[in-house]
Amino acid sequence: MTNPISRSPARRLQRGLALALAAGTLALSPAAHAWWNADWSQRTRVTLDTTDKGQAIGEAVSQVPLAIRLHSGNFDFLAGKDDGSDLRVLAADDKTVLPHRLERFDATNELAVLWVQVPSVAPGSDKNVVYVYTGNAKAPAATPAAASGGDAALKFAVHFDDQAAPGIDAVGQLRPVGALTPEPAGLLGAGARLAGTPLVWPVADGIKVAPNGAATLSLWARADGQAQGQLLALGPLSLALADGKVVARVGTVALTGGGVTPGSWLHVALVLEGSQARLHVNGAEVAKAAVATPEVAGEMRVGEGFTGAVDEINLAGTARSGAWLAVQAGSQGPAGLLVKSAKEASGEGEAGGGHGYFKVLFDNLTTDAWVVILILAAMFVVAAAVMVTKLRYILRADNDNRRFLGRFRDAGADLLKLDAGATHPNSSLYRLYLAGQRELVKRGVGAAEGRAAQGLSGASLDAVKASVDADLVRESHKLNAQMVWLTIAISGGPFLGLLGTVVGVMITFAAIAAAGDVNVNAIAPGIAAALLATVAGLSVAIPSLFGYNYLASRIKNISADMQIFVDEFITRVAEEFGSR
Template structure:
């Protein structure tokens, strides 16, 4: 009954633990072992933006100090960006990913950034089996051109879906603001062909933005130009002061004069066309032209103005992250780009510490367990069943020998006071016990009934009562040598039964100890064979192909040891307790037989306290009637 109750409780506990959540937070996909929380702070502690922002490409800079490059794939193809709900994937684009140098630039398309708030998302990585995603863009449909200038010796490639690639290659600049950039020498220009997506109608809204690093103080020259007949738009520096110039029907109008840009430092320039054409530097408005943009659909030029009536010199310096949109971006959008992509990026974009999946299959174990083959899972399942059974046996036997030891100690204390009548501690029932004149409480009686010594004592008392009831005496002696031998035989049989009860189910522990490691070894050998067979069939011989299979095969051996080691410790502890209990019973049998021979040596019959003469009737309890 106790065993059934114990098993019920144990299974209930296991079911309760299984129903607990494996993570305090949701985890998008357990195949990914790591994630990095990222937040964009537009509040007072970050960008401090109060204007509308909207949908924005956000630059996430990763380096060895904030990202575990060795935990992901070498090319970054296991990166995934998930919204704060841990369900919605966000479009993203990797501009650069160098796991050797520990540097990466990842552009993430954040759907709706609010001013004065924090917007969060997660960058997941750490999945060696993750497939590479198809090419995607982090720029919305309103962005018609985006150049990262990451190409070396080749024309700049458009990062949007419109494919407005440059027609000519400029000089590459290593170590620009965000990876490589474009070097401007004042003479070499980069041409961008006109296209329907880049065409500007009369007064059309658009946004032009780029990062500029003037090469010299008081630099002068054209940074961007687009002309068509008597109309045109030019962006450049004049004595270090940025300007935007709009030409309509041959009449040029330039923005108001502002502050000069210091040399050899990066600054964000943005030109927005709406009711008028305005210019911003580092997110702050600095000038405007009170005229609508004329219709323009021809080619664009970076680094010069070759179509001008009097060609102006190009600007010397460096250019990075050129973007053109077919909408007028709000002021919050411009300011966020200037702050987040520039030197204040760490203040605006905050990267948290890496979080590991709290799922049981996360981390390295996730990689290993996902590589286990079906035959391995069969072996591991058998071993887990063996482990569960061995734990139940150990727990049940520990409780049993604990109760037995406590009950035997109590019976020893009671039996020490027995001198004349050896039947005083027995009521004729192996499960009953007297109160010894009220000296034992009910709780002590319940303990006493679990005593193996009491059960042996009951066997001896039953033998004595049987002889008293049948009047088997020999020449005035109550017990002969043969009678004592018969009683010993009964006690020995009781000892065997008690020993069998003590050793019941112990064989399951020996099976777990000896069979668990061998069964685990079998699973490992089979797993290794399958791994090498798969490698031979595919012909892909490399560490990444071999290591997961070998590691997964070794899981079976680990499972075998997981079964055997606890069972070994439990078995040694229990067997020592069982030997102690067996020794106590053997000693008790010798003491009991000696007391029996002494108590009934000179009696003519089996007498209870008060005495019974030979031939007098004796009751079932050995007391004269």
């Protein structure tokens, strides 16, 4: 949930509320994993899942460049420095500090990309972990890793992240000939925009490949419209798109395979092993051919006749394995099951479930969701207060009504003297009786001999009944007072919750689009947090619905008792004091 105002004091207050609300859950968490350094208060756990649930690989690989995308769903930007200089990357042992390179760090929009060389990745394991620590305002700036990432096998690497010299080769410092058009929405940060005119890097000894030698040539590309044109050419080697397929050439030998989807990022790699060549698309081997590696030298030409964007162009002087390329493509690409990440706070448990689920939800709530939930919380408090108050009122009224009705029905000549020693102040029937008694006293009923000198006429009886009926209406209003708050909670709660969820989902997808990270671990926290607003709405509406129905039925019974009592009272008065 990327949000331009996410670093406001309100957001900090929300985070404090979230931690407070999650405290009960966290208190039950199991023992925490050893924390590297107590001076860093937050960390992000990044896992490369090579099991069948993630992206399976057949062998162990080492020294794989990992691009870590950070966003509000997996990283606490509020805890660290605004420039990311307090970031530290730790290996799986949570002891070894790994050099890293920041390609992007936007604290305002809560988006960052950093690169780290993973020492080793084991197959069939979900324990391939690195930790990204933050939250130490006093930490000195970390020494950045070399632009090449420390990979000794690299002969040529262009990341397109150097704003001062875009397109510069991080290994041999080769600069492209002519102007380069940046592509802001690159694979990770910035990329290069191509419109048919190639980018050219000059001839250099550093990018030569000896005959029968080993090499790996790779890049990321995103085609616009028709997937046609040459992606890369270096001497006798080329990578191109044609008829919706990837075509690699080693001299006169062509390797074809893999599907191309316009508008989607595609990882293409050509591996030369001395006597054979392999073509890999999105980490999967799609073609192989027996061909000797020719002498490779000349200009590096990228994008001739191609319209779209490119990023991360690499030439390594070694034959990368299929597993290595699968991990590279799976970890750098915009989608996949390989990389899973989650933020953790100091003291959180890891074993048996990791961080508290409720803390994840609260940490990923957007500002609008917090507003909705706070409104719903206020509605719940009001609805609960109404239900408790009305229930106490109804129970007392019902109890006193029964006691007074017994006295009324047992009364004889003292019918108009039931107010003496009355012990039922909460009885609505008693208040109706007092209204009738008041009207009768006005008309001289209840004088010395217990009745008026002349009996009540029909008009007088009607007047008494009208007065008592008026008080009955007022009593009904008292009984139904504030019930409207329950109807508002019942009908408005779910709609408010749905509003919070919809807006939260919109913000989540907007943030994911901006970050370029669409795997389930990037989406799930935001979606789950957004759904919390709907849960809050239902949590308000459901108790209110049950309470309203129960109270309404009790109010209906009391209202019926009052109507019956009025009829009984007027009938008794007519019998006792009516004209003969």
